[in-house]
């Protein structure tokens with residue numbers, strides 16, 4: 001087994017780490033050294049090392065009805081729970097979009113559950129209507145599990161679903177639903193959700209269709225430390241398969257499991273969050289994911305102070321101020337940001353804040 005300095009030297013010259021080398025770093029490298037190397041790599045990857053980017057968008061939920069029943073999710077309800085179930089109406093979209101645009105948003109993050117009756121026609125109609133009324137608004141919508149679900153109930157392939165949704169107005173596909181890309185873990189936290197292999201397959205199809213996506217990881221529940229590293233390697237290897245002309249994964253966003261009131265919490269799974277573990281994951285992300293340019297600090301789940309340190313540990317982006325967010329917030333995430341607080345936090349960390357769009361182009365704040 002190589003020693004830690006040799007492995008880090010290999011990362012610094014841009015060589016890909018083996019799985020065992022990544023395990024060794026994650027298990028044994030001193031945190032300060034790991035973060036310092038990750039920060040050096042961040043500086044070499046981004047156009048302006050003194051800049052940290054951020055975004056304004058609104059997360060609107062299409063429906064809270066979901067047949068998946070993930071054990072970490074408080075947001076969803078079952079189709080028969082009529083008092084809780086909703087499908088957002090066009091009038092509600094208009095109100096939410098008008099508010100978001102007035103606050104500077106250029107994008108809607110549209111997510112929902114795996115509704116047993118909402119197939120391709122529903123989503124095509126919805127996307128077309130929103131784009132007709134708001135042609136410059138970008139739609140960052142759904143995720144690999146929703147694409148698989150829509151394909152299944154519409155009797156289409158996932159490529160057909162992606163192609164039709166793109167024609168209807170889909171701009172980018174969020175990386176949601178990855179959790180930990182291990183079927184062993186998924187069986188324990190989200191047994192009815194599409195498999196890890198299916199998530200990878202749909203993302204690869206999106207990349208081949210030149211639909212940019214992000215990638216996520218929700219950690220700190222039942223997974224082992226090495227399953228986190230495996231997750232990073234799966235993403236790195238998938239990114240290597242994208243066509244040269246495709247953006248592929250534009251960013252990686254790891255966040256910690258929020259337990260409050262979840263079925264996982266009731267069954268005795270407590271979160272294993274610590275600031276040092278989060279920083280280790282951010283640094284490892286930068287080191288392992290040499291082919292994914294942007295690493296995002298998840299202020300929503302770890303808080304502003306830890307997110308600030310993450311910007312010195314490999315992260316180069318603070319994500320969105322999220323004018324509205326209901327999924328993670330319903331499981332105990334309480335941090336909130338407005339524009340001023342976001343920019344002040346980035347400045348306090350020693351960087352220049354720059355507003356960006358989903359593809360990391362700068363916008364005027």
Ligand code: SF4
Nearest residue numbers: 066068069070073113
């Ligand atoms: S996380 Fe998503 S797929 Fe899982 S139950 Fe909640 S809404 Fe459904």
